[in-house]
Amino acid sequence: MQLLERFDITSDQIPELFFNFYGRIAWRFEPIESGINSCRRGFEAGLSNGNSDTSFHCAVQVIKNSIFSGTNLRVILKEIDYYLHLLETHKSELAKNYMLIFRETVSVLIDNGQTTSIAEKADVGEINDASNKMREAVFFHKVIQCFWRGYHERCRHYSENFCTFLAKKVNSILACSNSILVRKWKM
Amino acid sequence: MCIEIERVAWNHLIITFFCLFVLLLHLSGLNALDNLKKRIHSTKSKDALRIALEAMRAAAANSNENFANKLHLLEAEQHSVYMNEKNNAIPMYNASIASAKKSGFIHEQALACERAGFHYVRERKIEKALEYFEQARECYEAWGSSMKVEFIQKELDSLNGSTTTTTTTKGP
Numbered sequence: 001m002q003l004l005e006r007f008d009i010t011s012d013q014i015p016e017l018f019f020n021f022y023g024r025i026a027w028r029f030e031p032i033e034s035g036i037n038s039c040r041r042g043f044e045a046g047l048s049n050g051n052s053d054t055s056f057h058c059a060v061q062v063i064k065n066s067i068f069s070g071t072n073l074r075v076i077l078k079e080i081d082y083y084l085h086l087l088e089t090h091k092s093e094l095a096k097n098y099m100l101i102f103r104e105t106v107s108v109l110i111d112n113g114q115t116t117s118i119a120e121k122a123d124v125g126e127i128n129d130a131s132n133k134m135r136e137a138v139f140f141h142k143v144i145q146c147f148w149r150g151y152h153e154r155c156r157h158y159s160e161n162f163c164t165f166l167a168k169k170v171n172s173i174l175a176c177s178n179s180i181l182v183r184k185w186k187m
Numbered sequence: 188m189c190i191e192i193e194r195v196a197w198n199h200l201i202i203t204f205f206c207l208f209v210l211l212l213h214l215s216g217l218n219a220l221d222n223l224k225k226r227i228h229s230t231k232s233k234d235a236l237r238i239a240l241e242a243m244r245a246a247a248a249n250s251n252e253n254f255a256n257k258l259h260l261l262e263a264e265q266h267s268v269y270m271n272e273k274n275n276a277i278p279m280y281n282a283s284i285a286s287a288k289k290s291g292f293i294h295e296q297a298l299a300c301e302r303a304g305f306h307y308v309r310e311r312k313i314e315k316a317l318e319y320f321e322q323a324r325e326c327y328e329a330w331g332s333s334m335k336v337e338f339i340q341k342e343l344d345s346l347n348g349s350t351t352t353t354t355t356t357k358g359p
Contacts, residue, residue: 028249033291070293073331111333148335 015054018042023061032069036062047090056095059083063102073110080106097122097134101141108145136162240265252290259283260299267306276306284322297326301339313346320346 022038039061046055063083066076080103087096100122107116124134139162146155243261247254263279280303287296300323307316320343327335 027253028246030250031252031290070291070295070330072329075331109332109334148332150338 012049012051015042015046015049015051015058018045019054019058019061023058023065027065027068032065036065036069036071039065052090053092053095056083056087056090056092056099060095060098060102063099067102067106073106077103077106077110077116093123097124098137101134101137105141105145109148112149256283256286256290256292256295256299259286260295260302263299263306264302267302267309273310277303280306280319293326294330294332297323297330297335300326304342308346313349317343317346 018038019042022035022042026035026038039058042058043055043062046052046058049055063076063080066079080099083099084096084103087099100120101124104113104117104121107113107118110116122134124138125132127135127138129135139158142158143155143162146152146158240258240261243254243258247258259279260283263276263283266276266279267273280299283299284296284303287293287299300319304316304319304323307313307319320339324336324339324343327339
């Protein structure tokens with residue numbers, strides 16, 4: 001409620017608010033655990049409002065924060081399967097792809113995917129294509145998987161790719177913000 | 188533009204965790220004795236360590252609960268790897284374990300126990316190493332990672348084997 005008053009928004013904007021605040025920002029100063037429950041509330045609010053796209057992005061944040069907070073992996077896997085089941089009805093391709101990538105990582109962490117993996121894989125497109133927006137997620141998940149598996153050389157390879165990719169992105173954003181500032185300055 | 192900034196904010200969490208993973212990986216590579224001196228003195232290693240520690244310190248200053256254990260673990264690894272600071276490593280590992288336990292990060296508690304175990308293996312203190320590996324196995328079990336439980340069990344078996352062999356050879 002405090003957030004709603006602070007940002008002066010209506011209740012149908014709760015999913016966006018919870019997604020952006022608890023999913024992306026609050027971990028800097030609040031326990032990760034608290035973000036999980038709030039994103040879950042955002043998911044439920046989104047579904048009841050008919051805003052399924054944002055709702056499932058909240059669900060992705062729930063899974064991401066659950067992994068980082070050390071929630072039992074079997075519990076996370078069960079929750080991912082629940083969301084994937086719902087995604088059969090509510091179509092959101094991007095959220096589904098993220099969810100499938102997370103599922104693969106959790107499955108690897110549990111037992112190297114031996115008994116917990118599924119046939120369906122995320123459609124990540126051409127991984128060498130610079131415009132592919134899934135590349136970042138793919139590389140990061142590969143880093144996590146290789147790290148816990150103990151594949152050090154592969155982990156290093158993916159982490160270098162990830163770093164290069166991030167550096168380019170941050171530079172382009174900095175250039176963009178600089179140009180906006182320059183334009184405002186001239187006005 | 189706004190969306191892009193939000194995406195970077197999202198990435199920041201990833202970058203922070205990424206620093207932890209990459210640094211641990213980097214430092215674990217130092218354990219190989221043949222590469223040890225070469226890597227310790229490489230500027231690249233020192234730079235990576237400095238950058239990651241800076242990132243983790245900044246994150247821990249804002250949220251001690253989420254990042255203190257990670258910072259302690261990186262510092263412990265730093266002390267363990269640099270020859271002249273080895274005595275400081277164990278208090279750091281213990282601080283990381285305690286902090287992870289307090290925050291409920293069972294997987295990172297396990298990781299800190301595992302790393303402390305390897306530290307003792309390098310120091311040839313097998314009894315202590317076994318103690319920490321046992322703790323790591325319990326934490327990995329609670330986390331639900333049978334892959335890591337198997338890995339730790341192999342370490343335990345090989346250390347138990349080595350202590351048995353040592354005892355046998357030392358016996359009458």
